[in-house]
Amino acid sequence: MPSQRNLYFTQLTKLRLGFPLHQYSYASHNNVPIIMEIGDVGYLYDGTYRRLFNITKPPDHPFNQTYGVPDGFEQFNLEIQVCEDAFKPEPLHTQNVSILPTESSSKLDPSCSYLPSDTTFTFKCPANQGGIIIPQTQVRREQTPLQDGSLENYVHRHCQNWCHFLKRKTPPKESF
Secondary structure: OOOHHHHHHHHHHOOOOOOOOOOOOOOEEOOEEOOOOOOEEEEEEOOEEEEEEEOOOOOOOHHHOOOOOOOOOOOOOOOOEEEEEEEOOOOEEOOOOEEEOOOOHHHOOOOOOEOOOOOOOEEEOOOOOOOEEOOOEOEEEEEOOOOOOHHHHHHHHHHHHHHHHHHHHOOHHHOO
């Protein structure tokens, strides 16, 4: 039987809405949760994403202050398109899961940008596996129209240096 983490990942990956992490944020900076953004270079550990630095931000940006940036760091300029309300605060689920109406879920205001704390949902999954995620607020989505190969070339030029940086900056229990 697959672990809960593997089940969560394999089922929610089918939604094709990004990389599902079972522990979205592991830390904060000045009491602001660390949120994954385009350009982040980091690694996954125990279901969380650990950002080391962000290639689209200058070296003095707060994202690049925790661990610093690798020697020879070059900022990558990238056009990022932001959709502030990409997903409404409602359940996202795999095809084999259905939502059964409840009194509180049937009263939800579709224009609301958050889920009231007393909202309840009931789900049905006739298969032996399914995936559900319920965002509490509207979810922001970032994307880039970049398709000219420049990002791929940039990564190829710098990835070995990033690996050396990663090995120097990760705690011993998380080393690779």
